[in-house]
Each structure stands twice: as C-alpha cells, then as structure tokens.
Amino acid sequence: MLIIEKIGRISGTITVPGDKSISHRAVMLAAISKGKTIVEGFLQGQDCLSTINCFRSMGIDIKQQGQRVEIAGRGLTGLQEPKEVLDAGNSGTTMRLLSGILAGQNFFSVLTGDQSLRQRPMARVIEPLKQMGASISGRQSGQLAPLGISGGGLQGIIWETPVASAQIKSAILLAGLYASGKTTVKEPAISRDHTERMLAAFGIQVEREGTAVTVRPGILEGRHILVPGDISSAAFFMVAAAAKPGSHLVIKDVGLNPTRTGIIDVLRQMGADIEIENLRSFGGEEAGDIIIRGAQLKGIEMQSEIVPRLVDEIPVIAVAAALADGVTYIRGAGELKVKESNRLAVIVSELRKMGVQINELPDGLEINGPNKIRGAAINSYHDHRIAMAMAVCGLFGEGKTTIADSACIDISFPGFGELLRQIAR
Numbered sequence: 001m002l003i004i005e006k007i008g009r010i011s012g013t014i015t016v017p018g019d020k021s022i023s024h025r026a027v028m029l030a031a032i033s034k035g036k037t038i039v040e041g042f043l044q045g046q047d048c049l050s051t052i053n054c055f056r057s058m059g060i061d062i063k064q065q066g067q068r069v070e071i072a073g074r075g076l077t078g079l080q081e082p083k084e085v086l087d088a089g090n091s092g093t094t095m096r097l098l099s100g101i102l103a104g105q106n107f108f109s110v111l112t113g114d115q116s117l118r119q120r121p122m123a124r125v126i127e128p129l130k131q132m133g134a135s136i137s138g139r140q141s142g143q144l145a146p147l148g149i150s151g152g153g154l155q156g157i158i159w160e161t162p163v164a165s166a167q168i169k170s171a172i173l174l175a176g177l178y179a180s181g182k183t184t185v186k187e188p189a190i191s192r193d194h195t196e197r198m199l200a201a202f203g204i205q206v207e208r209e210g211t212a213v214t215v216r217p218g219i220l221e222g223r224h225i226l227v228p229g230d231i232s233s234a235a236f237f238m239v240a241a242a243a244k245p246g247s248h249l250v251i252k253d254v255g256l257n258p259t260r261t262g263i264i265d266v267l268r269q270m271g272a273d274i275e276i277e278n279l280r281s282f283g284g285e286e287a288g289d290i291i292i293r294g295a296q297l298k299g300i301e302m303q304s305e306i307v308p309r310l311v312d313e314i315p316v317i318a319v320a321a322a323l324a325d326g327v328t329y330i331r332g333a334g335e336l337k338v339k340e341s342n343r344l345a346v347i348v349s350e351l352r353k354m355g356v357q358i359n360e361l362p363d364g365l366e367i368n369g370p371n372k373i374r375g376a377a378i379n380s381y382h383d384h385r386i387a388m389a390m391a392v393c394g395l396f397g398e399g400k401t402t403i404a405d406s407a408c409i410d411i412s413f414p415g416f417g418e419l420l421r422q423i424a425r
C-alpha cells in the first residue's frame, strides 16, 4: 500500500523510466529483424516484461540486464510455434501488436492476459487481421481474449478505423509486413506514431499521407535503440509540480514526440509554467528536458481533438483540474472506458472520496475547482494510471491518503513511490 501525505512543494532534478510504447516496439521489431539489436533505456515495467516473455516463448534469445536488452533477431519468419499460451498480462499493447505479428505466422498460437485485459475489446484488431486472411477466434464471437490465431497467407488491405488508436494501427501495419502488396491504415486523427518511426529505422518503407500510413513488406535489420523517458510517466510529476506554487522540477531526457505532447499543451493552457530545454533527436524520436515551476492553475475546456495526444494522461489531468480555479471540461475521452479499468467512472468515484466536485459526461468529465482536497482510502482498481494520479492528488490533501493495491504501479513505472519521496518537500 502506498501512503501519501500533504507536501509543501516539489523540487529537484530527475529522470523517469523509459517509454513504454517504444520499449514494446523495440523488442517486437528486433525479434523479427535480421541480426542483433541492443536496446538501452528499456522500461522494466511488467507490461514490457510480458512482451519479452512472449517472444522468448517463440524461441527468441533475449538477454535483459536492467535497462539494457540484447535481442538476437531471427528474421521475419524465424519465430517458432509457442508450446505454451502466450500471456500478455495487463498489457493491451502487447496483446494487440502481437496479434498483428502472429497473424503473419504459419503456426497456431493462443494469446491471453489478466482479468482486466480479457475484458478489453479485441474485435477492433481481429476484424482487420481476419480480412487480411488470418484465422482468429476469441471469446464472445472474437471480441475478447483468449485469442486463438492461425496466421499466414495474408493480403494487404486498406483499413479505415473509426478510433484513433496506435494499437489498432500498429497491429495492422505489423501484419502488413507479412502481406502481399501494400497495407494502409487510415485513422480519424493521428495516434502515436512510434511504430511508423521505428519501422522506418529498421529499414522498412513507410509512407504517410495525412492520417493514412502505408507499409510494404521488407526486411528489417537489427540496430541500436535508445529509449527516451516516458512522457506519460513524467506527466504525474509535471502535474504535481505545476499545481503546487513554489515548486521547481526538472525532468531530463523525456520523449517529446509531437504525437505524445498533449499534456504540455493542456497544462500550459491551464496556466502552467513549463519550459523545454535541450531539445534533441533520440534515435528517430525527439527528446528534451522539461522544466516546471508551480503556479495556481485555471480550468479549461479541453477539445476532443487533443485526446489521442494525451490519452493516458487524462486521469492526472483530472487531478490538475480538481486543483484549478474554475470549471474544466474533458470531452472525446470515451476510450477511457475500455482501458485497464473504466477510467472515467473510477476517476469520478475516487476523486469524489477526496472531496472533488466531479461528474461523468457521456464521453468525458466535468470538474469544478478549486477543491479543498482531503486524504482518503483510495482503490486503484488494479489500474496503474489511477494509482499514480490519485497519489498525486494525495500530495494536496489534508490528512493521509492510502492507495490500495499500489503494486500495480510497476506495470508502467517501477520506482514511482521512491522518486516521489525524492522530490517532495
């Protein structure tokens, strides 16, 4: 259990663990490329460890020593039929992206996950992969895991997805590596583009036209990958520092890919004092240092178009809104209902326990601030983002806040509690 008490301010210079999305992709692409890949800055979170375990079960030699991972790629067709069920644990990214790769394999595999992941929608990736020629079945007519996949013999498609989702897009593009002809995915707005960037870095031809991306089959070559810090992890400390007057926090080497930086735009719109320094390229991705000084934030109307650029940060943005002066509206966030928990419902129930005036909207939240926060006994619902967002709220509360089942934080951010203690004054 994590116990949080009210603090005076946030101060210090830190780094956060490696980007989760990039770490997953590094292992996946390395496994199906020719030759050795070395990854540095790899996120040792449970989700990314699930990805490593799945590839080990398919015969890939992966040596992991802390943040350094060495993968002996076996080429596009080098994966072996797994003897056991592949377990994606709590990780939607592992299950959906891996489905795309498995759709291209001439063998049978079964993919499962924990109780939360077995409730998350899979038809969104299964449908296009079936249309490409894979045989896939799952519970409830192919909507839920466990999934049974017999792949091979794929043809390229043009797929228009109604949801801006990097997981859907990536699953189809990865299957496209095994398909005849070209494969195009068009989304309503651009979701995080790490797959496209990394495919290009591994030597694959990737074309972008507006919100459409096209890949053609090709050969991937192993390489060296440096993973920047995860902006989604940095976001918890950004909000804590931005909302606490007197704070001064420097977060170094954070990934600043423009498809991920919505949190910076929203906090600035709320009146936060945020500067970026040392902006540079980090192996095909932008990175830099984020400097945050505390201020009184103000409520805003967050436009739905920005949601794909900050989808995992909405729980902690709700905390910023609870502390801000005035009303905040968050819209276009219906996807939060199908994450590790129903994040809209859970944010409302847990923030209310801490005295926050908050209502659930059909696809978002309405938060009235500023609120006098009180410590409370919080349930994380085994959702790492909820656990960490509520811990940040606890820093502003009178009395003690306890986060039950806080071990789930290790899913994306091992060491969160320790780092928080280091910068809390």
Ligand SMILES: O=C(O)C1=C[C@@H](OP(=O)(O)O)[C@@H](O)[C@H](O)C1
Pocket: 020, 021, 022, 092, 093, 164, 165, 166, 167, 168, 170, 191, 192, 311, 312, 335
């Ligand atoms: O592709 C990825 O690495 C991710 C995509 C997002 O999910 P969706 O694609 O479902 O929006 C995000 O919520 C998740 O944490 C990571």
Ligand SMILES: C=C(OP(=O)(O)O)C(=O)O
Pocket: 047, 090, 091, 092, 093, 094, 312, 339, 340, 385, 412
């Ligand atoms: C939604 C998330 O991850 P995933 O979909 O990979 O489980 C997350 O990390 O907030």
